[in-house]
Amino acid sequence: MAFLEIDGLRKRFGQVEILKGIDLDLEKGGFLVLVGPSGCGKSTLLNTIAGLETITAGEIRVDGRTINDLHPSKRDIAMVFQSYALYPNMTVAGNISFGMEMRGVPAAERQKAIDKVAKVLQIGHLLQRKPSQLSGGQRQRVAMGRALVRDPKLFLFDEPLSNLDAKLRVDMRIEIKRLHATTGTTIVYVTHDQIEAMTLATKIAVMRDGEVQQFGTPAEIYNNPTNLFVADFMGSPAMNLIPATIGTDGNALSVVLQREAREPISLPMANAPAGLSAFQGKPIIFGVRPEALTDPEGAERNASNIATADCHIEVVEPAGSDTFAVTNLGGKGVVARLRADANIQPGTNTPLAFNLTKAVFFDPATETRIR
């Protein structure tokens, strides 16, 4: 039995349905990331788990116990808020121990718990300061300390890194991951940043308009998106989604891509998905990640199905670790990811290798995956 189980959760504000039947589960010690664009309901979902929002229908269980109607403080959860929500009138120590004080924990025990958490997070020297005297990263740490000190069954994080600058965000991301690894806690984490989702999660739920689009491990989400939205949302730079048609090349099916002022490219496929044969001569969306579209020398040696085609390079973006090249296929800008030292000039024609083993196909009408 899973540690956190959410069954058929619905939430309605007046006539508007914010959550339309959410089913999720998470094993003990797991790290579930709810990711999606703003307004998708991910924060509302987190608030219903915390008990800060009531639910219209469905059930939430933690460790086998139904917590639907419990007060937030009785759910054995701790929450880290986006704005940190530190009490400005209390010291760091006061902030961390406020919950214990409310539960009537004796002062000596409180002090012991504060010291322990301060040691873990290295905030011992800050305990007597007020939140206004702390930097962003320190506030973040104190907010985590306030959650850690409870030693709850479930940690809830509501976009905890979105107020930090880029470098600090990466540092704190690693710190959260380390904290999760060392303490073995169960975490539900909300973010709109798909990189945070990929790096932190053991399970990702991609949400849109109050529905879970796909629920799975980061690798599943990345390599096997179930629909166009998930494919487009996850990954940076984003997956190339190119309008194409299915043709035939000898006995095999092939992907036909239109080019500007030249004859179309036809990429023969060795192991096309079975569903694709029904789309012969019809339009599809051809999805290929930038790393699966590269210079022939940089292509994966042991990939079984690589097709090479000459492409006109419009823009070259050297990013240091890689070089990105933009070409135009099917009327859209398509990004290819090349080796950093690839010798490539804008305005020239260069052969690019398509790794078709990693390619995915979508039905443009239903936006679902063709398997």
Add this chain to the structure above:
Amino acid sequence: MSAVATSARQASGGINVKLVNRIVIYGLLALFAVFYLMPLFVMLVTSFKTMDEIQNGNMLALPRAPTFDPWLKAWGETCVGLTCAGIKGYFWNSIKMVVPAVLISTMLGALNGYVLTKWRFRGATLVFGLMLFACFIPFQSVLLPMATILGSLGRFGVTLQNTFGTSFGLGNPTVNLVFVHVVYGIGFTTLFFRNYYEAFPTELVKAAQVDGASFFQIFRRIMLPNSMPIFVVTVIYQFTNIWNDFLFASAYAGTGDAMPMTVALNNVVNTSTGVVEYNVNMAAAMIAALPTLLVYVLAGRYFVRGLMAGAVKG
């Protein structure tokens, strides 16, 4: 005239125009300030003069031999109506009325603001809108109905007195005035606190809920300690209004021992026993004005911004 000649003339006259502008602006400002402060100045200098000097001298002249006698007489000896024991008793009457009225109305306003912003219920906006009406009620219009209510409360107090041996303050004029000022102050205090708490980060309340704090614990431990600026504003506003109120004071406690300062001052000035003692009247008026001045000076120091710094974000 050519454009070149015009601009040259302007350049040479530029400094003079600027100077004249300054003189006109500061001259006008000074004139208004003098106009505004003149009565206060006359009151102050008159209160330190002897009657001889007032009758024979210039109203604006500084006192030749400053004396505190008018102040002492106003405080302890002057006649209010028929009793001649100074205004000190009435001064304390006002304090006894103002302090509870200000504190109760401010706390209720804070509580209302807290509920209206952090514990929104269906129709919260409507309730707030209706409460705002209290700010626009002309007080003359409620004088008689309120007198009827206070009369009923007084009779109920007599019943309580006969039954339990205590009236719980019902029927006491000071309690009546506190009640009236609290009722008519809530509209304003609620408005102040609601607008302040509207911008107060709701996540703090949520965090406290997760921490297990109750409704009143959140109010006392989280909301109130972070409300100093608006608390001070409300106290200053309420104190000034209630202390200076004459209408309710004269209507509901216009005679007898509970008479507040404002009514007493009026009676001091209207008491005619031969010569009008302008110096004593002025001193009494100054004494009546001092507490509001004191509240501004003392509370104004805490009127600092940025108390919320560090609560949220960076």
